[in-house]
Amino acid sequence: MGTMYVIQEDVFLGKLDERLQIKHRGERLVDVPLLKLQGVVVLGRATVSPSVVDVLLERNIPLSFLTRYGKYRGRLEPEVTRNIFVRRGQWTAAGDTATSLVAVRGFVRGKLKNYRSLLQRKQRDSDRLDVTGAISQLEGAIAALPRTPTIEQLRGYEGAGSAAYFGVFNQLLQGTPFEFTHRNRRPPKDPVNSLLSLGYALLRHDVQSALNIVGFDPYLGYLHTERYGRPSLALDVMEEFRPLVVDAMVLSLLKKPNGLSLGDFEQEPLNGAVSLTEDGLKRFLRAYEEKKQSEFKHPVMGRKCTYQEAFEIQGRLLAKFLMGEIESYPPLVLR
Amino acid sequence: MMLEIPIAALNHYAYCPHRCWRMFCAGEFVDNVYTVEGTTWHQRVHTVGEGFREEAWQVRGIWLSSQRYGLVGKADLVESEKGELYPVEYKRGKQNPWENDDLQVCAQGLCLEEMTGTPVRKGYVYSLQSRRRREVELSPQLRETAIATLEAVRELLTTGDCPPAVYEKRCRGCSLFDRCLPQAATKMARYREV
Numbered sequence: 001m002g003t004m005y006v007i008q009e010d011v012f013l014g015k016l017d018e019r020l021q022i023k024h025r026g027e028r029l030v031d032v033p034l035l036k037l038q039g040v041v042v043l044g045r046a047t048v049s050p051s052v053v054d055v056l057l058e059r060n061i062p063l064s065f066l067t068r069y070g071k072y073r074g075r076l077e078p079e080v081t082r083n084i085f086v087r088r089g090q091w092t093a094a095g096d097t098a099t100s101l102v103a104v105r106g107f108v109r110g111k112l113k114n115y116r117s118l119l120q121r122k123q124r125d126s127d128r129l130d131v132t133g134a135i136s137q138l139e140g141a142i143a144a145l146p147r148t149p150t151i152e153q154l155r156g157y158e159g160a161g162s163a164a165y166f167g168v169f170n171q172l173l174q175g176t177p178f179e180f181t182h183r184n185r186r187p188p189k190d191p192v193n194s195l196l197s198l199g200y201a202l203l204r205h206d207v208q209s210a211l212n213i214v215g216f217d218p219y220l221g222y223l224h225t226e227r228y229g230r231p232s233l234a235l236d237v238m239e240e241f242r243p244l245v246v247d248a249m250v251l252s253l254l255k256k257p258n259g260l261s262l263g264d265f266e267q268e269p270l271n272g273a274v275s276l277t278e279d280g281l282k283r284f285l286r287a288y289e290e291k292k293q294s295e296f297k298h299p300v301m302g303r304k305c306t307y308q309e310a311f312e313i314q315g316r317l318l319a320k321f322l323m324g325e326i327e328s329y330p331p332l333v334l335r
Numbered sequence: 336m337m338l339e340i341p342i343a344a345l346n347h348y349a350y351c352p353h354r355c356w357r358m359f360c361a362g363e364f365v366d367n368v369y370t371v372e373g374t375t376w377h378q379r380v381h382t383v384g385e386g387f388r389e390e391a392w393q394v395r396g397i398w399l400s401s402q403r404y405g406l407v408g409k410a411d412l413v414e415s416e417k418g419e420l421y422p423v424e425y426k427r428g429k430q431n432p433w434e435n436d437d438l439q440v441c442a443q444g445l446c447l448e449e450m451t452g453t454p455v456r457k458g459y460v461y462s463l464q465s466r467r468r469r470e471v472e473l474s475p476q477l478r479e480t481a482i483a484t485l486e487a488v489r490e491l492l493t494t495g496d497c498p499p500a501v502y503e504k505r506c507r508g509c510s511l512f513d514r515c516l517p518q519a520a521t522k523m524a525r526y527r528e529v
Contacts, residue, residue, distance in 0.1 A: 083361040085497065113529070215361075300526050301516070316516055323497070326523045333528050 003039040003206070003292075004032060005285045006046055007278065009068070013040075015051040037061055038308070041205055043281070044068045048076075062209040068275065071186075072201050075208075083215035089322035090216055090233070096151060099322065100222040103236070103329050104151050107223045110240030110331025112142050112161040117335050118243045119165065122172055122251075129171055137164035155223065158239075165243075176254050177262050187273035191265045192250070194274045195284065199246035200238070202288055207241065208234035210311035214319050237314055240331040245307050249291040253284065260284070300330050340488050342399070342408025342442045345481065348488045349435035350505070352498035355488065357511050360495050391416045399446035404485060410443050412461075420447050422458040423468070434480075436460045440471045441481040 004020070006013070012023045020040075021031040034055060040063045042048075048063070056063050056076060063076040093099035116138040119131045141161040148154050170180040173192065180192040188194040208231050211218045221232025223239065253259040264280030267273065276284055292308045305313060314332055321329040341359070348355040357363045385394045392415045399422075400407040412423040422443035426436055440458035447455045459468040471477070491498070502517035509515070 083363055085361055085495070109528075117529075299528070300522055301518070302522060312513075313516075316514065317519060320516070320519055325500070326520050328523075330523060330526060330528065335529055 003041055003289065004037060005289075006040065006042045007044065007068075007281055007285070009044045010046070012047045012049070013042075013052050014049045015055055020052065034059065034061070039064070039205065039209055041066060041202065060213070062205070062212065064205040066201055066205075071197075072204060075205070077212070085323060086215035086319045087217050089319065089324070090220055093222070093322050094220055101149075101151060101154075103318065103321065104154050104223045105145055105148070106329035106331045107236050107239045108154050108158045108161075109142060109145050110333055111158065111242060112138055112145075113331075113333045114240055114243040115161060115165040116142065117333075118247060119168065126174070128174060131168040131171055134164040134168040137161070151222065158223070172251055173254060178254050187268075187271060187275075189272045189274055191260075191262070191274055192254070194265070194276065195250045195253070195260075196246060198276070198284065199250055199288060200242065202285075203238055203241055203246055204231070204234055206292065206308065207238045207311050207315075211237065211315045213312060214315035216315065216319070237311075237318065240314070240333070241307070241311070244332070244334060245291055246288075249287055253287050259287075296334065299333065337405035338489055338493060339400075339405050339407045340485055340492065342406055342439055342446070344488050344492070345442050345484050346435045346439040348491070349438050349484055351501075351503075351509065352487070352491065353500045353515060353517070354509060354511055356491060356495075356497050357515065359488075359492055360497070363511065363514060388414070399443055399450065401446040401449045403449055404442075404445055404482065405489070406442055406446055406485065408443070408446070410447075413443075413447065420451060420453065420455055422447060422455070423461050424458070425461050425463060427463050437471045437477060438481045438484055441473055441477050442485065444473045445478070445481065 006022065008022075008024055008029065010024070011029065014021045014023060015034075016031065018034050019031045020034055020037060022029045037059075039061060040056065042063070043066045053076065055061075057078050060078045062078070065073045065075065067073060093103065116135060119135050119138070123129055123131050123135065138161050141157040141164075144157060145154065148157060166180075166183050169192075173180060178192050179190065181190075183196070184190070184193050185197050188197045208218050211234055216233055218231040218234045221234075221236045224230065224232035224235040260276075260280055260283065264277050264283075265274050266277055268275075275281075293306050295304050295306055297303065298305045298310060298313060300317065301313060310332055317326065318329050320326045344355055344359050347358055385392075387393060394413050395411065397410055397413060398407070399410050399413075410422050411425040414421055414423060422440055424436060424440050424443065437460070440460060444455035444458050455473055457473060458471045460471060461468050500515045500517040500519075502521070506512055506515075506517050
């Protein structure tokens with residue numbers, strides 16, 4: 001089952017025995033066993049009954065609130081784990097330390113390497129595509145990382161690599177009616193940006209939940225600095241997953257014959273905010289959930305896992321690094 | 336005051352010091368199929384009560400403690416036959432090959448001795464699966480090992496220092512396996528990122 005996404009507005013979430021029940025104007029829409037629930041994401045407004053709050057907290061099931069467009073608003077957070085040792089390791093490494101430098105290098109390397117392999121894969125699959133320039137720019141940035149001595153400079157390479165990648169992103173949409181000129185958000189003003197933003201918001205919910213389970217304070221990060229109300233560590237660990245989970249899924253959804261078409265989007269007047277129609281949103285969420293549950297072999301642990309499990313494995317590897325059990329943080333890098 | 340040690344911690348420590356640290360220092364506990372089954376069984380066993388099994392007087396689910404050793408914990412069952420008291424520890428599975436259960440029984444025996452002032456000669460491990468009892472003799476060697484383990488646990492709980500996670504065959508049955516990732520360090524050493 002995994003995560004439940006509530007997209008119908010103004011529903012009521014109640015608990016009946018061991019099941020979570022969703023009602024709209026007194027009519028039961030769906031109910032799911034709590035045992036199978038790993039998370040709840042409400043897009044829009046919903047009423048949550050006290051007994052649901054109670055049971056979600058008790059079972060450590062995170063509940064996130066997003067706007068209808070996927071902007072993150074907040075979450076119901078179970079008590080942090082009693083594992084103070086993970087948090088101690090996390091705080092000791094804070095700031096400009098040798099440890100945080102290694103961690104940041106890992107986050108950036110993971111992201112750029114996964115950007116690179118996504119572009120390489122697309123390049124192999126199509127002759128009409130030329131993204132070799134961006135690939136070599138990424139290669140250059142990746143090669144520079146081991147010798148880069150400060151976090152600030154690592155951020156620079158991260159920015160340059162992302163710019164190279166998004167500079168050719170439009171080419172990846174060849175053969176579709178969609179266009180991508182540049183990354184924009186708050187609100188996203190074209191379909192592709194709206195899908196990326198929504199995907200990253202969902203990814204953030206999942207990564208942050210995994211980090212909570214491991215025992216981290218998600219608000220103390222290394223690549224992303226502390227800023228009030230921003231889960232910096234979740235954003236850090238998310239980096240390597242962006243291309244693997246969200247970008248790959250969005251591209252395939254736009255390319256598929258029965259994927260999303262222009263008709264699945266609507267635009268608001270004045271602000272130009274673009275979002276999915278309800279039916280489009282359903283298909284998007286299904287595709288995201290399927291992607292998360294897809295299996296691959298974890299390169300470090302050498303065993304099969306899903307992306308959902310990989311969020312937690314990466315969190316545990318990071319904890320091991322911060323606590324001195326392993327020598328560096330291995331980002332999830334896939335071919 | 337001496338730090339009181341939960342009797343069950345001896346068992347966990349003897350099974351794996353790292354697991355003991357995770358449970359009692361880091362406050363982690365994860366149920367798996369074995370622990371859920373064990374808890375369900377124990378709910379039946381742990382209902383406090385007194386009675387007789389043929390000639391034997393029985394009391395279930397009572398707290399034991401020892402000031403001398405700084406121990407505290409619950410006994411599944413304490414029996415007395417012909418004036419001789421002994422603890423019976425219930426275990427879910429078949430008789431397991433590790434001596435950790437014996438340590439737990441021994442620690443319960445030490446508590447009983449102190450609480451009643453009479454020597455405890457033996458105890459039992461009862462397997463819920465095979466419905467058999469195995470006698471555990473509270474030999475001088477076992478007592479010595481139990482006390483040494485107790486001191487090691489006290490050291491662990493006092494310092495909070497994390498013992499290394501060492502991968503062994505028994506790790507597969509451990510409910511904390513996915514948290515501890517005991518193979519991570521060796522796998523990392525071999526890993527080459529693409």
